[in-house]
Amino acid sequence: MDRTDTRIRKIPEFEKTKEKMKDDELYQKNLEKESSIQEASQEDLKWADGICWGTPTRFGNMSA
Numbered sequence: 001m002d003r004t005d006t007r008i009r010k011i012p013e014f015e016k017t018k019e020k021m022k023d024d025e026l027y028q029k030n031l032e033k034e035s036s037i038q039e040a041s042q043e044d045l046k047w048a049d050g051i052c053w054g055t056p057t058r059f060g061n062m063s064a
Helices: 016-019 023-035 042-048
Strands: none
Touching: none
16 A cells, blocks of 8 residues: 655745734634644645645636
């Protein structure tokens, strides 16, 4: 049986997004929930043999 190692990382938020969403309570709660997840680094990309991207959906399509 093969062994698989995984890392879960997040992509940094755009500064403009942070500024526009700073007063949104749900956005702030989500940032708090994700605070323990490290942001992706170049070292993570060098380490990985593959990358799986995720995105929210709207009516079955990727969000804009």
